[in-house]
Amino acid sequence: MTKHFVRGLPALMLVLALPFAASAADANGAASKQIATAGAHAGMALGAADLATTHAHLHHVVNCLVGPSGKGFDAKAADPCKGMGQGAIVDAKGDTAVEARLHAALGDAQQGLKATTLDAAHADAKKAMESLQAK
Template structure:
């Protein structure tokens, strides 16, 4: 009988851990996309070219997540605690559109011409805002 109680307690503890961990493991792609779109808008509206590029890097950080290619830990991650990156957390059918937005954000962040960087920011915001997650 003691073995049954120990086994039952261990099973219950394992289930509790799994239930407790599951929500943390699942990212909120919708929230990450909305945050990325907001930062693309901030980039488009920024008066300073450095801020344009900085907000576009925030978009990149939200889309790729901390383990993703192009994540810049020296820049802010406004999607911290929202998931693992919108691309990783999104449904498969949304990934091509997210990758297209990522490409625009990266191009804008690398752009030396502030006007062209803002144009990329506007296009990025538009692309992200059109996504229905």
């Protein structure tokens, strides 16, 4: 009996580990989707012809990064990442390099929301987009 237990132990360990690995993969996939969506909206903000549209897309960036329960989430603005995860920053938890990029992008997007000129908002949108596209 001990012999069968020892032989089956690696298989048992694999079966027990799979749900955790799948969960981690899902979280990383969710973060990646939200990062890509936030990056697309940073690009839309950069290409917007007026300040109101730029601000609208920067709100979308913030919403994708912080998620519906996060500080700075604006329920009045659209949430293009709805249903993708808990927010890219939350879903990337544990990957310090990615978290740092996301926090930098969040700061840039929030700075852009405070901008009173189109050029300043575009400059912040560009920085946010670059942070989101960095690998």
